[in-house]
Amino acid sequence: MQVMKWSVIALAVAAGTTQMAVASSQSESKGFVEDSSFDIFNRALYMNRDFKHGASYESTANDAKGDRKGYREDFGLGVRLMFESGFTQGTVGVGVDAHSLSSIKLDTGDGRQGNGLFAENDLGEAEDTQSEVGGAVKFRVSDSVLKYGNMMVDTPVFSTDDSRILPEVATGTLLTSDEISGLTLTAGRFTALSSQTGTGRDGINGRNDDGVKNPGLTSANIIGANYSFTDNFSGAVFFSDVEEHFKKRYLNLNYGQDLGNEQSFGLDFNYYRTTDDGQNRSGVIDNSIWSIAPSYAIGGHKFTVAYQKSNGDTGYVYGIDGGGAVYLNNSVQIGDYELKDEKSWQARYDLNMATFGVPGLSFMTRYITSTDIDGVRDAGAGDGKRHELNLESKYVIQEGAAKDLSFRVRHATYRANFGRDLNDTRLIIEYPLSVL
Helix, strand or coil: CCCCCCCCHHHHHHHHHHHCCCCCCCCCCCCCCCCCEEEEEEEEEEEEEEECCCCCCCCCCCCCHHHHHCEEEEEEEEEEEEEECCCCCCCEEEEEEEEEEEEEEEECCCCCCCCCCCCECCCCCECCEEEEEEEEEEEEECCEEEEEEEECCECCCCECCCCCCCCCEEEEEEEEECCCCCEEEEEEEEEEEECCCCCCCCCCEEECCCCCEEEECCCEEEEEEEEECCCCEEEEEEEEEECCCEEEEEEEEEEEEEEECCEEEEEEEEEEEEEECCCCCCCCCEEEEEEEEEEEEECCEEEEEEEEEEEECCCCCCECCECCCCCCCCCCCCCCCCCCCCEEEEEEEEEEHHHHCCCCEEEEEEEEEEEEECCCCCCCCCCEEEEEEEEEEEEECCCCCCCCCEEEEEEEEEEECCCCCEEEEEEEEEEEEECC
8 A cells, every 4th residue: 555645735724834945846947858767667477367166157258268268377578668858947847758558478378368468359369469659748837747648647546557567548637736845736637548458548448237338437537635744644635526437535544653673653544435426337336445554563574454344335446447546455466355345354464584684575475354245146145255365575686787677476365255266376577777
């Protein structure tokens, strides 16, 4: 989870006078070219999912080929070229951002694709390559930036997903203002969203209660504020209106305290309230969901527990507003633990091996279990329940020509008394390069 910052604007107005004497970002601009950057981000991802009930369980001719075999396997490479210009000098700075996203299919396990890594052709086969280019124009006045065009977005109520080879890309307008110390205001309107495997816009569709696809994103309006009350306490509040789908409200509170002697304590709280809107293209929605996660760290060890509860007539809904719009503590590798009336608990342990003389090496394990899920198929007379075990190891090269090259292995074991059980294994290799 990200550390978010929250505020009501009125609380920050009094603090604004302390900002007057400080030079703004635009006044310190060095120029369009001088402040430019060009980065290349490479990601290789191998992913397989083994459905433990096999190919016969809920498998139809319309399913992914991997589903029909009871096993999905994909391996591919993604390359992102990211250019960000500086701003021209003057009262109003002007700049541009541009990107090129490309993926290459390395293997699909003899027709076992279906993990969401590649686009598919008319025959249902994974495309060998795909590419997308886009860009945005941006303007800066003082410490406020207005951007229009194609972009990756990261807010609690509209967030592009980056869990596969390539990210989702949104099209729209985003305003971010840092005029008051400690306060960030955000407002945006987005009219299109491409999927992680789609080169065209509007690649994300809603679904109604019967699972039928409906028209995709028409528009999403968002507004929010992040605020740091103190060095230790921060939070966020956000609102969104996804036209003809739903409206959302989000609240986050985050606290961290250094206890000395290499010890620290943290507490993260998240809350969503979602209701349907207009034509209910994502179905009838009435949900409140919250999660809380205290943590304790000592040396290279960190221990976290979390509790999450979903309330209302439906579960939490997201996706039309970006696959990353689920800032909940129990949203993990497979499950989000967001279904109707679902209660979930998590225990997590992180180990940073830098403390033991191996910088760059880390381990993580967590276990999540849930109960009281209402209205799911296959659960029998009782309520639905599920549990999940995640294991992860990561190593980042610290120096030399391959500095920042990272290797990560993730494995999840997921079991439920409804739907399909599965084992999920991923090998992720990432190599960021700063060219400019």
